[in-house]
Amino acid sequence: MICVITGACGFGKVCAMSGGTVRPIRYLGDPVLRTSCDPVRAFDDRLAKLVDDMFASMYNAEGVGLAANQIGVSQQVFVYDCEDDEGVRHVGHLVNPVLVTEDGGIVAGEEGCLSVPGLHFTTPRHAHAVVTGVDRHGEPVTVEGTGHFARCLQHECHHLRGGVYLDVLTGDSRRAALRAVRSASWS
Numbered sequence: 001m002i003c004v005i006t007g008a009c010g011f012g013k014v015c016a017m018s019g020g021t022v023r024p025i026r027y028l029g030d031p032v033l034r035t036s037c038d039p040v041r042a043f044d045d046r047l048a049k050l051v052d053d054m055f056a057s058m059y060n061a062e063g064v065g066l067a068a069n070q071i072g073v074s075q076q077v078f079v080y081d082c083e084d085d086e087g088v089r090h091v092g093h094l095v096n097p098v099l100v101t102e103d104g105g106i107v108a109g110e111e112g113c114l115s116v117p118g119l120h121f122t123t124p125r126h127a128h129a130v131v132t133g134v135d136r137h138g139e140p141v142t143v144e145g146t147g148h149f150a151r152c153l154q155h156e157c158h159h160l161r162g163g164v165y166l167d168v169l170t171g172d173s174r175r176a177a178l179r180a181v182r183s184a185s186w187s
Contacts, residue, residue, distance in 0.1 A: 020049075038075055084145060085147025094135075096133045097133035097157055099130075115164060121166070
């Protein structure tokens with residue numbers, strides 16, 4: 001169960017209050033981040049616990065999205081708590097997500113990642129995205145996003161295919177990002 005609390009977590013956001021445990025975030029260089037995740041087949045208490053742990057971990061790290069492999073679990077699950085460009089807040093999770101639509105033109109915007117801490121780069125993403133999947137109970141879900149939320153959906157789907165946002169950078173931006181990663185204290 002996800003509950004809204006008022007500031008007890010320090011973020012004033014939705015917080016996983018059903019026993020979610022903060023798990024350590026994996027950083028770029030960990031092989032789990034570069035491996036395509038496996039589809040979820042069992043919709044049970046373990047999956048519910050994973051989703052709760054992912055919300056707790058995302059909020060603890062002050063993120064807006066988190067893929068399961070970012071906490072070392074190679075399963076196709078991600079959670080999000082992200083506003084779009086109009087300030088509408090979107091909170092939820094997707095299991096076995098499929099990015100079915102990326103369109104609306106390319107928008108370059110600043111992007112970061114909990115697995116690449118402290119580094120932010122201007123990253124091209126589509127302005128609109130639609131993702132289908134199921135929830136923790138196996139019920140069908142379709143999520144549509146624009147602006148910043150579309151960026152989040154694309155970012156998290158990319159993680160589950162073994163990618164990180166640095167992969168979509170090109171030219172001088174990519175070279176600068178890779179130099180910054182090499183000199184980062186966590187790498």
